[in-house]
Amino acid sequence: MKVEEKLAINAIKNDKESHIKLDKETCARCAERYCIRICPGHLYSVSEETGEVVVEYAGCLECGTCSIACVRRAVSWEYPRGECGVQYRYG
Amino acid sequence: MAEDKMDAVIVGGGLAGLCAAYRLLEAGRQVILLERGDTCGSKNVTGGRIYVGPLRKYVPAILEEAPFERPVVKEIVTLLDESSSVQAEYVNDRWKQPPYMSYTVLRAVFDNWLSEKVMEKGGFVIPKRRVDGLLFEDGRVAGVKVGNEEIPANMVIAADGALSFMAEKVGLRKPLAPADYAVAVKEVYRLEAGRIEERFGLEEGQGAAGLFAGSVTKGMFGGGFLYTNRESVSAGIVVGIGAFLEHAGDAEMHRLMDGFTARPEVARYLRGGELKEYAAHIISEAGYGGLARLYTGGMLVAGDAAGLALNMGLTVRGMDFAVASGVIAAEAADEALSKGDFSAETLSVYEKRLKESFVLKDMETFRHSGEVLERPRFLGVYPHFLCELFEALFTIGEGPKGSLYCSARKIAGRYILNWQGLKDFLALRRM
Numbered sequence: 001m002k003v004e005e006k007l008a009i010n011a012i013k014n015d016k017e018s019h020i021k022l023d024k025e026t027c028a029r030c031a032e033r034y035c036i037r038i039c040p041g042h043l044y045s046v047s048e049e050t051g052e053v054v055v056e057y058a059g060c061l062e063c064g065t066c067s068i069a070c071v072r073r074a075v076s077w078e079y080p081r082g083e084c085g086v087q088y089r090y091g
Numbered sequence: 092m093a094e095d096k097m098d099a100v101i102v103g104g105g106l107a108g109l110c111a112a113y114r115l116l117e118a119g120r121q122v123i124l125l126e127r128g129d130t131c132g133s134k135n136v137t138g139g140r141i142y143v144g145p146l147r148k149y150v151p152a153i154l155e156e157a158p159f160e161r162p163v164v165k166e167i168v169t170l171l172d173e174s175s176s177v178q179a180e181y182v183n184d185r186w187k188q189p190p191y192m193s194y195t196v197l198r199a200v201f202d203n204w205l206s207e208k209v210m211e212k213g214g215f216v217i218p219k220r221r222v223d224g225l226l227f228e229d230g231r232v233a234g235v236k237v238g239n240e241e242i243p244a245n246m247v248i249a250a251d252g253a254l255s256f257m258a259e260k261v262g263l264r265k266p267l268a269p270a271d272y273a274v275a276v277k278e279v280y281r282l283e284a285g286r287i288e289e290r291f292g293l294e295e296g297q298g299a300a301g302l303f304a305g306s307v308t309k310g311m312f313g314g315g316f317l318y319t320n321r322e323s324v325s326a327g328i329v330v331g332i333g334a335f336l337e338h339a340g341d342a343e344m345h346r347l348m349d350g351f352t353a354r355p356e357v358a359r360y361l362r363g364g365e366l367k368e369y370a371a372h373i374i375s376e377a378g379y380g381g382l383a384r385l386y387t388g389g390m391l392v393a394g395d396a397a398g399l400a401l402n403m404g405l406t407v408r409g410m411d412f413a414v415a416s417g418v419i420a421a422e423a424a425d426e427a428l429s430k431g432d433f434s435a436e437t438l439s440v441y442e443k444r445l446k447e448s449f450v451l452k453d454m455e456t457f458r459h460s461g462e463v464l465e466r467p468r469f470l471g472v473y474p475h476f477l478c479e480l481f482e483a484l485f486t487i488g489e490g491p492k493g494s495l496y497c498s499a500r501k502i503a504g505r506y507i508l509n510w511q512g513l514k515d516f517l518a519l520r521r522m
Contacts, residue, residue: 001366003345003349003369006278006366006369007369009366009367009368009369010368010369010370032336034335034336037335037341037342037343037344038274038332038335038336038343038344039344039345040274040276040344040345040348040369040371041345041369041371042343042344042345061369061370061371061372062134062371063274063275063371063372063373064253064254064267064373065272065274065332065344065371065373067267068267068268068269068272068332068373069269069332069335069336071269071336078256079127079221079254079256080127080221081221082127082218082219082220082221082237083129083219085134086134086370087128087129087130087133087134088128088132088133088134088135088136088198088199088368088370089133089199089367089368090197090198090199090200090279090320090323090325090367090368090370091132091133091135091136091137091197091198091199091200091202091368091370
């Protein structure tokens, strides 16, 4: 099963606004881009159109790993607002 | 104005926060608990299992009726290289009788139940509220902010989990560093109770825990796990974030998870199960040296928020520390409320009590376990050594077989009977 399909099983209520903000300039200069490999939801990728690192915040599992793994501190991460984000039914 | 204030506001409806609330309510205090999820537990993830032995004196009433999944009566340890594995099971007749030492647990179920207990005692548990900031008065914490709303309180207990933004806001938590955290990914598969018992070799209602080490994390610090719930099995992997960044390969976390459940040693337990959830969470691996400062004027930090988690290799702990630290924080807060003194000096009793309890005693005893377990050879070399050793011992080929001793000696010489192996052995004394 693909990771996108796994995320689709989760109960998630999406916020209109992203709770993850990337510092585009820093990301553009970043050679490692650990975020792309370490995010358990595989939500980071390089946009085919713009070549920028982008994040699909909607599937976020709220682990915060990206903000810890970003050694350049380019990920501003906060919890989604109350009522939003993933709602674990097993946990 | 003191009379307009709540006695205590608790940030976070996990085990630490809920147990703190419960204890404060027992002491007759007024408590508001704010939880950002739809219900308590809906943002929480465990592997997982909780060790209850140390908790009996802290929360006896709760343990009696708690909705645990299964008591763990069997430990399965598997060391793997890329294509073979060595597995050991530990069972003990005494473990099959109550009082049980540990239980598997699902947090969405467990924490929600506990929040009902808190409400029955008269506590206000308010879900769907993200705490955005703290209120200050005379240089000390004096409540919380939720959006535009202010909730003044004499005491704040920050139990907001491993990322603790509350502790960060007052400079109690160190900045999040890759070396101090691991990422865990978990899948829950629905399976009938009877099938679980048959596959794991369990009697009705009893449970097992599985630990997998070696190539499932490509030798990176971490491992895989399996826990039997009542009608589901939790499977997952944990990898040190620092180790991941240092690893030379092109590992991807979600693919490591796929690789784990695809291993026949794991797949045999999950076959036919329906995937019900895909979860991730971080775990503090910083140990005793990486603890947050535990208090400041008007505020105490408990559970994961304080970095109270311990990896002892074969056992991993955190939920027991969360429960006990929540209770101890509540007792310290209750004393401060009685005195009407919320200074850091008065609240320092919290740290003192934690040091006298199993929580900080165990974390102190195992203060070196992180550096020992993170030695790259433990997971990178030893699983390979054992797999190759067993291969040599069991193999009968076409030609004449070498003596067992010679084969074993040769393999041991390659992997462990060397200077590095001696250093690893000596390192073990630090645990």
